[in-house]
Amino acid sequence: MNLKELAATLNLSQTTVSRALNGYPEVREETRARVLAAAKAANYAPNSRARRLATGRAMTIGHVIPLTGRAEMVNPIFADFLIGAGEVYAREGYDLLLSMVTDGDSEAAFRQIAANGSVDGVMVQAPQITDPRIALLQELDLPFLVHGRTGDAEGYSWLDIANIRAFRRATEFLLDLGHRRIALLNGQECFDFARRRRQGFEDALEARGVAPLPHLMANDAMTEGFGYLSASAMLDGPEPPTAFLASSVIIAIGIRRACGERGLRMGRDISVICHDDELSYLNNDVGGPAFTATRSSIRAAGRRCAEILIDLIRNPEQPPIQELWETDLTVGRSTGPCPAA
Amino acid sequence: MNLKELAATLNLSQTTVSRALNGYPEVREETRARVLAAAKAANYAPNSRARRLATGRAMTIGHVIPLTGRAEMVNPIFADFLIGAGEVYAREGYDLLLSMVTDGDSEAAFRQIAANGSVDGVMVQAPQITDPRIALLQELDLPFLVHGRTGDAEGYSWLDIANIRAFRRATEFLLDLGHRRIALLNGQECFDFARRRRQGFEDALEARGVAPLPHLMANDAMTEGFGYLSASAMLDGPEPPTAFLASSVIIAIGIRRACGERGLRMGRDISVICHDDELSYLNNDVGGPAFTATRSSIRAAGRRCAEILIDLIRNPEQPPIQELWETDLTVGRSTGPCPAA
DNA sequence: CACCGATCCCAAAGCGCTTTGGGTTGGCGC
DNA sequence: GCGCCAACCCAAAGCGCTTTGGGATCGGTG
Incomplete structure (x- = not known):
């Protein structure tokens, strides 16, 4: 029909x-x-292909997920983000086009997308320190929103959390408990958020005159295995940490495993703070907060990002929209005073 | 241009x-x-909207994710599945359209999709015991592939793993170690896979003349919190289990937490087996397999499902394609002989 | 009564591509 | 020289919708 x-x-x-x-x-x-x-x-519904051609609008938003060779670090995060964004798209009548591109083909993918007009705008996630995507999208004149930010963070729209403050605060929390040998298990530092988190960490240490210990800092894709291996090595090595600061609940779970194997009780023998994206299947609150954590809902971020992007698409001439979200600090059972040496 | x-x-x-x-x-x-x-x-690329209208093909495949009110149980699983499928779609020139629908609007969503012709086929995940989606898609004459299966599993195409055999095997493994009080922490039993897993579990017990213990069986959305709470309650209750069988690594992580808090060492005081979907960020092999697990790569399943679905779209008149994958059993450090009572 | 502005509706021209149904050329066999 | 087949290329008709630019009709006004 x-x-x-x-x-x-x-x-x-x-x-x-x-x-x-x-x-x-x-x-x-x-x-x-x-x-x-x-x-x-x-049971008639207008043919979407015809409608898109006639109106010139794709009514579709693209999420381009770069598959970095060795580990899809965004993986656990992006699912919840996607769900949040998808809710809004559905409500506003937009489709969600998901593209997986192997890292490096990213530029070609964006050019393709822009040239063939299959989307009205794109969402950019996990920007790297020097991320060519932003300049490219500006050149292509395709509306986009960055979840996170990078560079001077000017001239384009983004939504980010206050990573530096979050990690400074978390570090201060540990310092206040008397910890001095604090380990940082961070995400890959090619990503802007990881750099900021380290900066927050180092700022807090410096303010108290505590020197950061290179052997207690590691960064990699935020997997459970990374948390486990790094924590194991640090705990078994010289000058083991008395506390860990982790960039993700998933890393923290790896840390917990390493502690468990060594008979160390979290919150007593060892302290752990992590950043909690409030992943739906790793709810930190069940049975009272397990981890002390800075937190910010990734799903809520997805929702808000979608709203902003749609706004950008509908009103292309407006100035950039930028939102910085503060994080909460939840005190859980994973932290305690530094045990006397 | x-x-x-x-x-x-x-x-x-x-x-x-x-x-x-x-x-x-x-x-x-x-x-x-x-x-x-x-x-x-x-820098010319044919306008995809015009091309789709002219050819009558959408060159797009839909994944419809039902958002069940309280917990998006597919969440951790579907991300990796999506990545696998997305790789294949990209290679074959298909786009991936992701729709989130709140449970109940599912039928309307499919009718809409079919009527407006925005996709050439759809992927169905996590079928429930009685799942209206299959009959609906048959009626709508829209090519589809089910990941999992349900009902008599005839007359439509699917790819599934041998859940019954996997869980029977895992249960036998525990029985062989001398365990008799085995707990099952399963996914929600409205889903077909969860029912089959329970059946495999019960089959194995029955074959050895061991009665299943109702107070040691629970099922819910497969979150870490569910694993933690259920395991905690069972361990603290009367007749605590000596072993756990869990439907997901994520549940097992919750079990591990409960054990850790009680000073129980996995593999010695308590045994845990789980099903491992080989989620990229929860790699069970890092540092040697942590959990004894039945395993099957969800990402590989995504890839294969995409291939089959594309085949179905290109050759609509062929008979249904059905694939049943066996799982591997990996022995890790989480299991050991039943401690003497 | 002529005029005018609402109100309701229509024919037809796109949107940018693919595809049908030829047309034109040049070379080859007879 | 004629016919015929390849090899190349083209004009135009869709695909199913939106949107432009009017054309009727009708009640109210001066």
Whole structure:
């Protein structure tokens, strides 16, 4: 069933039927009702391909996920982000186009997307310190929103959390408990967020005159295995840490495993703080907060990012929108005073 | 830049340019080369909206993710599945359209998708015991592939793992170690896979004349919190289990936490087996397999599912394709002989 | 009564591509 | 020289929708 046929059965023109369906005022309410009823009865829905061609709008937003060779670090994070964003897209009538591109083909992918007009805008996640995507998208004149930020963070729209403050605060929390040998298990430092987190960590140490210990700092894809191996090595090595600061709950779970194997009780023998993205399947609050954590809902971020991006698409001429979210600090059972040496 | 303009600069007709670009034989190789060069120089890519309308193919595959109110149980799983499928789609020139629908709107969503022709086929994940989606998609005559299966599993295409055998095998493994009080922490039993897993578990017990203990069986969304809470309650209750069988690594991580808090060492005081989907960020092999586990790569499943679905779309008249994958059993450090009572 | 502005509706022109159904050329066999 | 087949190329007709630019109709006004 297409518009033409539907119009024929109604003895109306395509124009009128189209207008009736799309809520234009030039059609009598009685006629509109008749059209809507017929459309529903015939199970008619306008062909989206035709509509997109005619309107010039794709009504689609692209999420381009770079698959970095060895580990898809965004993986656990991006699922919840996607769900949040997807809720908003659905509500606003946008489709979500997901592209996986192997790292390096990223530029070609964006050019392709821009040239063939399959999306109205794109979401950029996990920007790296020097990230060519932003300049490229500006050049291509494609609306985009960055989750995170990088460079001077000016001239484009982004939503980010206050990583530096979050990690400074977390570090101070540990310092206040008397910890001095604090380990940082961070995400890969090619990413802007990881750099900021380290900076927050180092700022706090420096403010208290505590020297950061290179052998207690590691960064890599935020997997459970990374947390486990790094924590194991540090705990078994010389000058083991009395506390850990981790960039993700997943890393913290690896740390917990390493501690468990060594008979160390979290919150007593060893302290752990992590950043909690509030992943749905790793809820930190069940049974009272397990980890002391800085937290910010990644799903809420996804929702808000989607809203902003849609706004950007609808009003292309507005100035950049930038939002910085503060994190909460939840005190859980994983931290305690530094045991006397 | 569009086809018309490109054709004009080349002094060729749109027809010829289109054919040259799409690899049709009616055009001289020299001409084709000239066209390709010009297209590249002008950074031309055919407008996908127009192409889709003209060809009648959407070149898009839909993944419809139901958001069940309280917990998006597929969440941790579906991300890796998506990545696997996405790789194949990208390779084959298909786009991936992701729809989040709140449970219950599912039927309307499928009807909409079918009527407006935005996808050529859909992927169905996590089928429930009685799942209306399959009959609906058959009625709508939309190609689809089910990851998992349900009902009589006939008349439609699916790819599934041998859940019954996997869980029977895992249970036997524990029985062979002398365990008799084995707990099952399963996914929600509205899902077919969870029912099959329980059946495998019960089959193994029955074959050895061991009665299943209702107070040692629980099922819910497969979160860390569920694993933690259930395991805690069982361990603190009467007749505590000596071993756990869990439907997901994530549940097992919760069990590990509960054990850790109680000073129970996995593999010695308590045994844990789980099913491992080989989630990228929860690699069980780092530092030697932590959990004894039945395993099957969810990402590989995503890849294969995508291949099958594309095959189904390209050859609609073929008989259903059905694949059953066996799982591996990896012995890790989380299991050991049942401690003497 | 002529005129005018609302109100309701329509025919037809795109949107940018693919594809049908030829047309033109040149070379070859007879 | 004629006919015929390849090899190349083209004009134009869609694909199914939106949107432009009017054309009727009708009640109210001066």
